[in-house]
Amino acid sequence: MNSVSIALSVLIGGMALDARETVDLTGKWTFSFGNEAPRQVDVPHTWNAEDGVDGPKTGRHPGFSVGSSSYRRGVGTYERELPVKPGKDKRYFVRFDGASIVTDVAVNGKPVGRHEGAFGAFCFEITDALKDSGNTITVKTDNTFNKNILPLAGDFTMFGGLYRPVTLIETEQACIVPDFYASPGVLVSQDKVTPQSASVTVTTLVGFRKDGMVDVSTTGYDSSGEPVTKLCMGRTGSLVKVEIRDARGKVVASGEARPLHQPDAAFAAAAGKLPDMAAVTLNVPEPVLWQGRQNPYLYTVTARMFVDGKETDRVEQPLGLRTIGIDPEKGFLLNGKPMQIKGVCRHQDMEGKGWALSKADEEKDMKMILDMGADGLRTAHYPQSGHIYDICDKSGMIVWSEVPAVQMVSDSPEFVKNMKQQAAEMLLQHGNHPSICMWGIFNEIGHLNTAEDRQVDMEAVLKGLKGHVKSLDASRPVVAATNQPGRRSLNEIPDYLAINTYPGWYGGGPDGMRGSIDGYLRGRETLAISEYGHGADVAVHEVPVRQPRPVSSHHPEEWQAYGHERNYNAIRQRPEVWGSFVWNMFDFASSERREGAKHGINDKGLVTYDRQTPKDAYFFYKANWNPEPMAYITSRRFTERKAAETEVKVYTNCDSVTLYVNGRQVGQPVKPDDLCVARWDKVSLDAGENTVKVVARTRGVVVADSCVWRLSR
Known part of the structure; x- marks a missing residue:
């Protein structure tokens, strides 16, 4: 994102205070669904862990509407006492990492905020709603289908509940704001990175409970780099200091700026009303570059806020210095070095838990992905937890993170507003992660056969979404996944196109991947494979194997392995294909599927839904992608x-x-x-x-x- 670069010659020393405190609110909550009697549950929690994978209650197949009623959809109410006794001159916030789909939060019966969307974090200030003691928070989450909220459709279960962690945050009156789109409040952009130096702009968003606006004469820079004097609104006695430290903790760059009520115009237009901002541009000499799995080197950015010489808040963020690009002859470029991304797609659910995973669960998922040798991850079809992106930063994964615009979009004002809100949340919450190298804006968009749907100008909506994403972050390419070769105007919207194609599963034979690539490449220089794969049940076997019918119960493990052999063989031989992402890393819940040995499950995963059994195809990729010596006998379960x-x-x-x-x-x-x-x-x-x-x-x-x-x- 763009930032105003401001240089201030203000030197204020200060004593560090442990000003920000956080309290984990996971664990025991009282919960009730609808009119059911209250009971104790552990948050993270979903009420669909079992019925969300039961399969359709009718004979329909396949069903891809997230408006399905084959599992419980409605309002779940969570309540607990807040472990807080408000201090004088303190501020209090509650941050939710994710809740599905619409969430209303009240403290002591007083509404403090409403959030619409299942995948982004959100944060509300609750200071004015608190009492001296005995404070209670009530959270109502509603996973009922809503035509104004993304996604409108999708081949996956929309689990309800308070399914990610919750945190109580205490700050000083003057703080780095945690409630601006639930971003970290410290936004890091890389303006120019070379082996000789890296220019980094750190924009810190600050908030004050008490007034104190004053005129401040500042020195900034115009587009040509010439200094200019501006008269802005600022806060008396306030200052933000920024440091960049290397992996050993050594300070390699530092600077400071006074917070100003002078937001960048383009950024403000895209993000809405902004807090005060302190922007500091720093230079890192001879940077160690973040080189994916080869060398995922991380710096640390620390922003500290001072008022009258005393530190009132600090926030740390990761920094991985790298350049990214896509070249038709060389493929994906990381710091100028070509690579064909060897990726997988991941849904965020697991057997017995639905979406309510622990950090240990997420770490187990990522370990299996890394052990297989993958170097890319598509977080389909929505932003996933910050913890997943943290692991990707540290392990060197190339990540495609996407807006949940799945299968169809609406052009109603309410829908477009929500779409842009969810996009802004994704970019602002996760934009500091160096592992994220591209933003996805849609997956398999098409029209349903209804008169109302055919009137929607989906392409205009998606062009507007791309412009919105670019206004918030022009540094990363915009990508999209399509399955419609004939929709050329749709496919030209993203900077770079990727295709979902299933040769050997949905039509054609397993050697059809080459034809799929050729078909989409016509008039196009480069392409990625965003999805390809085959279903498999580890209890179903056939040797020699024949191509099965996808809608049948017969999904032999041997066919999945053979299909991946043929599909990947075609992909790896095409330099025009800058990356591929296997669909899917793990089996996942799709409540309307009626196929395979267990209805309600999409069994295209390389690993079973319970994470206990890597399928034969998993070891095919491990042999090809992980250089550690290994040998694996296939069809081993055909006993x-x-x-x-x-x-x-x-x-x-x-x-x-x-x-x-x-x-x-x-x-x-x-x-x-x-x-x-x-x-x-x-x-x-x-x-x-x-x-x-x-x-x-x-x-x-x-x-x-x-x-x-x-x-x-």
């Missing part, structure tokens, strides 16, 4: 065999692999192909139990894997 001869297929990144059945070596060691696949045809099994083992060798390292198959005749 009961009836054919005396079978193929044995192994995923391995080693130089050679040897197969043994019941201790007998089968043939000669095999060299895997360039997709890390080793095969043996017509391997004979003994009647009864067969121990199948492989031993793989590479550069002096030996790894092994084994499983047991039983042959019954």
